[in-house]
Every structure is written in structure tokens, then in C-alpha cells.
Amino acid sequence: MERAEIINRLPYGEPFNFVEGLDKVDADGAEGFYTFKPGSEVFRGHFKDRAVIPGVLLTECCAQIGLVCLGIFLSGESGERKIAFALSSSEMEFLLPVFPGERVRVRSEKEYFRFGKLKCKVRMWNEKDQLVCRGILAGMQVKNNNG
């Protein structure tokens, strides 16, 4: 499946789309990037005096690029359409803060995709190529009747 087609099939809309582009997707993993837009409403309260991207959004970005884009690709390989993924577990470590305006790169490595469950290792780097977070995410394929 083409990378543009994968992005096209993502179920997210603004302000909750955290995939800007994909550089690579194959059977073993996905790699893509996202720029956290300055001025987003969310950052006004996190924190009141200094904006830092919340860890949950870093996790979400890792999940959308690393897990969901890969899941859509893998589902497409087996001829399935109208597929969505629900996050089933996340175990993340956060190493460095990410600030509004920063562009991050996410890479995932598939551990397994069996019986509708996709589990992968994910890592995120900032523009200086420093690792900002890493972890293990898993999601379950769900039949999407609205798609």
C-alpha cells in the first residue's frame, strides 16, 4: 500500500491528527514525522507558565505513526479494508521534553501481528536526533462499520 493511501485511511482529524508524513512503511515497521504546532490550545494549560508537549500526546503521536499506520499497512497486505485500531496497552519512558514547534520523528519495530493484535516497539527522536521517548505499544484491530 502506498504511503499516501495509508495517511488517507487514518481516522484522525484536527486537532488530533499527529501524523504529518510517512518516510517508510514495510512489514517490519513504520517511520514518520510530526511537527507540534505552536499555539495549539492544548499547550496553554500544560503548563500554565511554560508550554511542554504532554507525554500522552507524545504517546499518541508514537501510536498514530508507529502502530496505526503500520497496522493499516499490514491489514491492507492481507486484503482487509475498513480496519481501525484501538490502543490496548502502552508502556512508555520519557527521556527529554518536547516543546511546541519541534518536529519529531517516530520509528516502530513490529514485535508481532497475530490474531488481530499488533504489538511494537516505538521510539521518538527530536530534530537533534536525541531520543525523547521509547516504549512498547499494542493495539487491537477493530472492524470499523463507519468507514
Add this chain to the structure above:
Amino acid sequence: MTESQYYQKLKSIVSPYLPEDVSVDQIQADSHFIRELNINSANLVDIVLDVEDEFDIVLENEDMEAMQTVRDAMAIIERKRSV
């Protein structure tokens, strides 16, 4: 391997995935993984993968679907191992 050995092995595979409010003693042959042991579908996949490793078998989608109770799982494992 005897039936009780299968059962004991399966019990030890399942127990780490039990939610906090379900005790190991509640795992009975007739226990339904999802309805009675409160195991969610994501953890059930991990149980199935651990079963594959432990018993050195490969399970298919239809085996996963048929594996509703502990007894179902034992029957599938036994059938796969005898092939």
C-alpha cells in the same frame, strides 16, 4: 502428558493475565476466559501466543475463536500436539 499436566501448565500461563479481582483459584476447566476470568481480548492473544511457545504448536484464527474456555484450550492443545 496427562490431562492434569495440561491443566496445570495452562493455569500457570493464564494466571499472570488475570485482572486483580480474579484469583488463580477461579481458573476452572469450565471457566470462560472473557466472561468469567475477565481476560480482555488483547490479553487473550498473549495467552494464545504463550500457549504456542509452551506446547510447541501453531494456532490458527479458528483455534483462537474456538478457545472460549479452559477446557476448549486443553482440547485444542491436545489435538494439535497429536498431529
